[in-house]
Amino acid sequence: IDNVRDISINENVAAILRNKLLRLPIKVFEALQVMSCFGVKVDQDVLSILSGSDQFDELISSLGYAIQEGMIEKRNETTYGFAHDTIQQAVYEYLPEACMKEFHFKIGMQLVRALRGFVTPESLQCISITFLAIDQMNRACDGTDPNRLDTRIKNTLASLNLKAAERAIDLADASSALSHVRFGLQFVGDTGWSLCYEICLRLHEAACLA
Numbered sequence: 001i002d003n004v005r006d007i008s009i010n011e012n013v014a015a016i017l018r019n020k021l022l023r024l025p026i027k028v029f030e031a032l033q034v035m036s037c038f039g040v041k042v043d044q045d046v047l048s049i050l051s052g053s054d055q056f057d058e059l060i061s062s063l064g065y066a067i068q069e070g071m072i073e074k075r076n077e078t079t080y081g082f083a084h085d086t087i088q089q090a091v092y093e094y095l096p097e098a099c100m101k102e103f104h105f106k107i108g109m110q111l112v113r114a115l116r117g118f119v120t121p122e123s124l125q126c127i128s129i130t131f132l133a134i135d136q137m138n139r140a141c142d143g144t145d146p147n148r149l150d151t152r153i154k155n156t157l158a159s160l161n162l163k164a165a166e167r168a169i170d171l172a173d174a175s176s177a178l179s180h181v182r183f184g185l186q187f188v189g190d191t192g193w194s195l196c197y198e199i200c201l202r203l204h205e206a207a208c209l210a
Helices: 002-022 026-036 044-051 059-068 085-094 097-115 124-141 151-170 174-188 197-209
Strands: 041-043 072-074 079-082
Touching: 002 026, 002 085, 026 059, 026 079, 026 085, 026 097, 041 044, 044 059, 044 079, 044 097, 044 124, 059 072, 079 085, 097 124, 097 151, 124 151, 124 174, 151 174, 151 197, 174 197
Parallel strands: none
Antiparallel strands: 041 079, 072 079
């Protein structure tokens, strides 16, 4: 009986939450969806990078509205977080998988572009953005045909996955390393050995080391 009661309460809470989300202005809801792609929290620096593009130019102001509505909170000077894990889950699961993949793709591409502006590639911020960018792109392209991307972008993503795999190996994180190797090889495709030999070779070496 207690289990049935718990299920009923959870379903009621979820229904109330969905109704509240649907009453939000569309730009605010979209901002929450962008934020949900990172999990329960995200650094303000990342949001600032995204807001520099036309696609996400109202992101920060929209999140300010969401704070007033109690959906998210500013946890410190540098981090935004959902007020509860349930809110993040409800926002993320609202759209069909294909739509969320498109969100991941747009976010990932904007972060990849931002990497070109870093003077010091080995800075902690650049490394952090690199991992976030490749995570977003991998989630966007997982289970899809990478050939929809042009060769230059695929090679960039393969190179970033290689960098992430090698760093994961340094941290003794074999699972993450192999995941990045898998995505890297997916992006180089069947022509990898002829078009980007060094990347392809290092990806296979990383697989052995992991």
